Amino acid sequence: MITDPDRHAEKMAKKKASRDKIMATKTGEKGLLIVHTGKGKGKSSAAFGMIFRxxxxxxxxAVVQFIKGGMETGERALINAHFSDLCEFHTMGEGFTWETQDRTRDIEMAAAAWEKAKELILRPGMRMVLLDEINIALRYDYLDVAEVVDWLAAHKPGTVHVVLTGRNAKEPLIEAADLVTEMELIRHPFRAGIKAQAGVEY
Incomplete structure (x- = not known):
């Protein structure tokens, strides 16, 4: 570690010059396909951070929630109360799979959510669409991952960002994505008997 102020300043100046040279080559702009997956917490939270940006x-x-049911969440309450003119919020699921216990109904709801997602992605002027927990629907084959990936490749406008969240993202989706982040679980309070809490989980 460098402790001398002059040497530190010299090192940082070199680093800045190198960084500026790299940044000067990054001039492209496009609508991204973004995947948040992994066992760790924060997939939807990070995606909602981008929605709020x-x-x-x-x-x-717009937001389409594929799995989460009718339980009120902070992000939905805030968006619907204050930002509904800019952000549509559609909760299309009826709860997690172990709550519904009805595969046929889950498949129907996932199909309806995907149709709504396609409509929003194609809407003129749309900038970002969050498909919250779609990876769960894909994991259980409520939706065909090949159909989803092929449709996005063929029809997603070049200016629209699409964010897909949920554990166990399938390989074809990961391969198609521009940005993939895997949340790693190191420690979670649930294992210590702490329930989901307002402001943290919802």
Whole structure:
């Protein structure tokens, strides 16, 4: 570790020059296919952070929740109360698979959510669409991953970001994505008997 202020400044100046050179080559812009997966907490939370960035920039955006049911969440309450002019929020699921216990109904709801997602992705002026927990629907084959990936490749407008969250993202989706983040579980309070809490989980 460098402790001398002059040597530190010299090192940082070199690093900045190198970084500026790299950044000068990054001029492209496109609508991204973004996947948040993994066993760790934070997949939907990170995605909602991007939705709120879009809202802050005045960019039209939308959320389609594939699995989560009717339980009130902080993000949905905030968006519906204050930002519904910029962000549509559609909770299409009826709860996690162990709650519904009805595969036929789950498949029907996932199909309806996917149709709504396609409609929103194609809507003129849309900037970002969050497909929350779609990876769960894909994992249980409520939706065909090949159909989803092929449709996005063929029809997603070049200016629209699509964010797909949920554990166990399938390989074809990972291969198609521009940005993939895997949340790693190191420790979780649930294992210590702590329930999901407002402001943290919902």
């Amino acid at each position: 879009c809202i802050a920039h005045g960019m039209p955006c």
